[in-house]
Amino acid sequence: MEEKDENKGSRRNFLKLGLGVGVTSILAATSASLLTSNKAFAGNSEKIKVLTQDGKLVEVNKADLVPADQIVSREDSHKGLPNRKFAMVIDLGKCKNARKCIEACQEGHQLPKEQEWMRVFLMQDTEKTAPYWFPRPCFHCDNPLCVSVCPVGATYKRSDGIVLVDNERCIGCKFCMTACPFSARQFHWKEPTTYTVPEEKYSPETNMPGREGTVGKCVFCPDKLRKGELPRCASACPMGVIYFGDIIEDTVTNGDETIRFSELIKNRAGYRQFEELGTEPSVYYLPPVDRQFPLERGLDGLDEQQIKKYDNVPYIKNLKETKDGI
Amino acid sequence: MEYDSSKLMREFAPQIEKTSKSWYLVFATLLAFFLFGIFGLYTQITKGHVVTGMRDNVVWGVYIVNFIFFMGMSYAGALISGILYLFKSSWRGPVIRMAELITIISLFIGPVFILFCIGRLDRLYYLILFPRIQSPITWDVIAISTDLIGCIIFLYLSFIEDFAKLRDYKELQLPKWRKRLYKYLALGYQETPWQYKIISHTKNIMAAMVIAIAIIVYSVLAWIFGVTLQPGWHSTIFGPYFVIAAVYSGTGMLIVVMWIFRKVYKLEEYITEKHFVNVGVLLLILAAFFGYFTFSDYLTKWYGSIKMDKVLIDKLFTSEYYYMFIASNYLGVLVPIIVVGIKKFRTITNITIAGLITVVSLWFNRYLIVVPTLETPYFPIQDVRSEWLSYSVTWVEMSLILAGISVFCMLFMLASKFVPIISISEMEKHTGETRGLMRD
Numbered sequence: 001m002e003e004k005d006e007n008k009g010s011r012r013n014f015l016k017l018g019l020g021v022g023v024t025s026i027l028a029a030t031s032a033s034l035l036t037s038n039k040a041f042a043g044n045s046e047k048i049k050v051l052t053q054d055g056k057l058v059e060v061n062k063a064d065l066v067p068a069d070q071i072v073s074r075e076d077s078h079k080g081l082p083n084r085k086f087a088m089v090i091d092l093g094k095c096k097n098a099r100k101c102i103e104a105c106q107e108g109h110q111l112p113k114e115q116e117w118m119r120v121f122l123m124q125d126t127e128k129t130a131p132y133w134f135p136r137p138c139f140h141c142d143n144p145l146c147v148s149v150c151p152v153g154a155t156y157k158r159s160d161g162i163v164l165v166d167n168e169r170c171i172g173c174k175f176c177m178t179a180c181p182f183s184a185r186q187f188h189w190k191e192p193t194t195y196t197v198p199e200e201k202y203s204p205e206t207n208m209p210g211r212e213g214t215v216g217k218c219v220f221c222p223d224k225l226r227k228g229e230l231p232r233c234a235s236a237c238p239m240g241v242i243y244f245g246d247i248i249e250d251t252v253t254n255g256d257e258t259i260r261f262s263e264l265i266k267n268r269a270g271y272r273q274f275e276e277l278g279t280e281p282s283v284y285y286l287p288p289v290d291r292q293f294p295l296e297r298g299l300d301g302l303d304e305q306q307i308k309k310y311d312n313v314p315y316i317k318n319l320k321e322t323k324d325g326i
Numbered sequence: 327m328e329y330d331s332s333k334l335m336r337e338f339a340p341q342i343e344k345t346s347k348s349w350y351l352v353f354a355t356l357l358a359f360f361l362f363g364i365f366g367l368y369t370q371i372t373k374g375h376v377v378t379g380m381r382d383n384v385v386w387g388v389y390i391v392n393f394i395f396f397m398g399m400s401y402a403g404a405l406i407s408g409i410l411y412l413f414k415s416s417w418r419g420p421v422i423r424m425a426e427l428i429t430i431i432s433l434f435i436g437p438v439f440i441l442f443c444i445g446r447l448d449r450l451y452y453l454i455l456f457p458r459i460q461s462p463i464t465w466d467v468i469a470i471s472t473d474l475i476g477c478i479i480f481l482y483l484s485f486i487e488d489f490a491k492l493r494d495y496k497e498l499q500l501p502k503w504r505k506r507l508y509k510y511l512a513l514g515y516q517e518t519p520w521q522y523k524i525i526s527h528t529k530n531i532m533a534a535m536v537i538a539i540a541i542i543v544y545s546v547l548a549w550i551f552g553v554t555l556q557p558g559w560h561s562t563i564f565g566p567y568f569v570i571a572a573v574y575s576g577t578g579m580l581i582v583v584m585w586i587f588r589k590v591y592k593l594e595e596y597i598t599e600k601h602f603v604n605v606g607v608l609l610l611i612l613a614a615f616f617g618y619f620t621f622s623d624y625l626t627k628w629y630g631s632i633k634m635d636k637v638l639i640d641k642l643f644t645s646e647y648y649y650m651f652i653a654s655n656y657l658g659v660l661v662p663i664i665v666v667g668i669k670k671f672r673t674i675t676n677i678t679i680a681g682l683i684t685v686v687s688l689w690f691n692r693y694l695i696v697v698p699t700l701e702t703p704y705f706p707i708q709d710v711r712s713e714w715l716s717y718s719v720t721w722v723e724m725s726l727i728l729a730g731i732s733v734f735c736m737l738f739m740l741a742s743k744f745v746p747i748i749s750i751s752e753m754e755k756h757t758g759e760t761r762g763l764m765r766d
Contacts, residue, residue, distance in 0.1 A: 119708075123706070149461050149553070150461055151461040169449075169456065171444055171450060172444050173443070174443070179553075179555075181703070183703045183704070189380075215445075309709055
C-alpha cells in the first residue's frame with residue numbers, strides 16, 4: 001500500500017504543477033509572499049539562490065524561506081497558478097459509488113459528516129434510460145453565475161480557472177447558492193465543530209476553518225496542486241474515475257494513467273453536464289458506457305436509510321416494488 | 327358641508343389629543359408580539375440559522391417572502407399617492423395620507439426582513455465597503471436607499487402643510503414639547519403664495535420621481551430572481567410582474583387600512599362608499615393585470631415545458647402546492663374582479679374583504695415564487711435528512727413574521743397620534759371637487 005502510494009506520487013509529479021520537483025519543498029507558495037517579507041532588512045542576511053515559479057533565478061534571504069505547506073494568504077489566493085487552466089474529467093463508466101472521494105474530501109477539509117462538497121448522485125434521466133452514478137464536485141465554471149452575483153467579492157474566479165470563496169469576506173446572503181444551478185454550495189447553518197485548524201491559518205484555498213453564516217464548496221484542492229499533487233477526490237478514488245489536469249498542457253491523469261485531454265474527450269465523447277445553461281463548466285464527463293460494475297454494486301454497504309434518499313429514482317422504485325412483490 | 331381648516335382641525339384634533347384605553351391595550355398586545363419576535367431573533371443570532379426552516383436547497387424562506395411583501399406594499403403607497411397626486415384625482419383627499427403612511431412604514435420594515443436572512447450581520451457594512459456593481463444585491467442596496475430617501479422627502483413635503491396647521495391651531499391640547507415639535511417640523515410654512523407655489527411644485531416633481539424610483543426598486547427586486555438560471559425564476563416577465571403585484575397588494579392593503587381607520591376614528595363622513603368603490607375599481611384593474619401576467623408566465627412555462635419547468639409546474643398545479651396555488655392565484659385574482667365588477671356585491675364590507683384576500687393571497691403568491699423553485703434544483707435532492715428535502719416554517723420565523731406585522735400596526739397607531747390620519751390640507755384644497763363627487 002505504502003509503495004503504491006509512493007508510486008502514485010511520482011506519477012503525479014508528471015504534472016509538475018506549481019514548481020520544479022526539488023524546489024517545491026522549500027519554496028514559499030508564491031514568489032510574491034516570498035519577496036515581500038519585512039524580515040529582509042532584519043538581522044541574519046544569508047542569501048540563497050532559488051528558482052521562482054515563472055522560471056527566474058532570484059536571490060533571497062535564507063531566513064525568509066518557508067516550507068511549501070505555507071498557508072496561502074487571502075490576498076494571494078486571488079492569483080491563480082501561472083499558466084494553468086485546470087480541468088477535471090469524470091469517467092461515469094467506472095464509478096460504483098464507493099464514496100472514497102467524498103470521504104477523502106471531508107477528511108482533508110475537516111467537514112462534518114453530513115456536509116459533502118463532493119457528492120455522488122444516482123441519476124436516471126427518464127424511466128426508460130439507464131441509471132448511473134454521478135460524482136459532482138463544484139464545476140468551477142468559466143462563466144460562473146455565483147461570482148457575478150456576489151455583492152462583496154467574497155467569491156472569485158482565478159486565472160487558473162478555480163472558483164474560491166473567502167469566508168472572511170462572505171456576508172452570508174446566500175445569493176451565490178441560489179445562483180448556482182448545480183447545488184454545489186453549502187452554508188454553515190450553525191457554528192461548525194469539526195475544525196481543528198486555528199483561525200489564523202485560514203486560507204480560501206482550503207476554506208478551513210469554516211465559519212458560521214458563510215458559504216463553503218469544493219475548491220479543487222489548490223493546496224495539493226501547488227505541491228504537484230492531485231486533488232484529494234481524484235487520488236482517493238479506487239477506480240480511477242476522476243482525471244485531473246491542465247487544459248493548456250492538454251493532459252489529465254487519474255494517478256494511474258496519463259492521457260491527452262483533447263483526445264480523451266474526442267474518443268470517449270466527453271461532455272459537460274447542463275451545457276445548455278451556458279455556465280461553461282471546467283468539469284467534463286465521459287458517458288456511462290462499458291460499465292466496469294453493475295449499478296447495484298453502488299448500493300452495497302448502504303443502509304436502509306441511505307438507500308431511502310434515492311427513492312425518487314425510477315430504478316430504485318422498481319427495485320423496491322419487485323422486492324415487495326416477492 | 328364646507329371643509330374649511332378650522333372645522334377639520336376641530337374634527338381631527340381629538341384623534342391626536344386623546345388616547346383611549348383600548349388603544350393602549352391593542353398597543354400592548356402588539357408590543358408583546360414584537361418582543362416575542364425579538365426573542366426569536368435572539369435565538370437565531372445565538373444558535374445560528376439552523377433554528378430556521380432554511381437549509382442548503384431552500385436557502386431563502388419566509389424572510390425573503392416578507393421582504394418582497396412589505397416592499398410591495400410600500401411601493402403601492404408610493405405609486406398610488408404619487409399617481410393620485412400627479413393626476414389631481416379629486417377624491418384623493420381622504421385616502422392619500424393613508425397610502426403615504428403605508429409606503430413609509432412598510433419601507434422601514436421590508437429591508438429589515440432581508441437582514442434576518444443574512445448569515446453574517448456583523449459584516450453588513452461590507453456591502454458599502456466592497457461593493458460589486460455587477461451584483462443585483464448591490465443594485466438593490468442602491469435602489470432601496472434611494473427609494474427610502476425619496477419617499478421620506480415626498481412624505482415630509484406632504485406633511486408640512488398639516489404641521490403648520492397643527493402649529494397654528496391654538497386650542498390643541500398637547501404638551502408643550504409636542505407643539506414645539508410641530509413648529510420645527512413646519513419649517514416656518516405660512517402658506518404665502520410663494521411658499522405654496524414652491525411646495526406644490528416640489529411635490530409634483532417628487533411625486534413623479536417617486537413613481538419612477540419605485541418602478542426601478544421593484545424591478546431590481548424581481549431581477550434578483552430573474553437573473554438566475556433557476557426553473558421558475560429565469561423569466562423576462564418578472565420585472566413588470568413584480569411591479570404590478572406590488573401595486574396590487576398595496577391597493578388591497580389601502581382598502582383594509584381605510585376600513586380600520588374609518589371604524590376606529592369614526593370617519594364615515596369623510597371616507598364614503600364612493601372612496602371604497604374608487605379604490606376598488608383600481609383594485610379591479612390591477613387584479614386583471616396581475617391575473618394576466620400570472621397567466622402569461624405560467625402558460626409559457628407549461629405549454630412548451632422544459633423538463634425542470636415541468637417538474638415545478640406539476641408541484642404547483644397538481645400536487646404539493648395545489649391548494650396554495652388556488653388560494654393565491656385563482657382567488658386572489660377572481661374575488662376582487664367579481665366583488666368590484668358586479669354592482670350588487672359592491673359594498674364597503676365586500677370590497678374590504680376583497681382587499682384583505684388580495685393582501686393575503688399576494689403573500690402566498692410570493693411564497694410560491696420563492697420556495698417551490700428552491701425545492702426543485704437541477705440535480706435531484708438526495709439527502710438522508712428529511713428537513714433538507716422540503717421547507718417548513720419554524721417558530722423563530724413565525725415569531726419574526728408576527729413581529730413584522732405588529733410593528734406595521736404599531737407604527738400606524740403611533741402615526742395616527744402624530745398627524746391627522748386624513749390630510750387636512752388636501753381636504754381643504756379639493757373641497758369643491760369632493761363635494762361634487764359625493765353628490766353623484
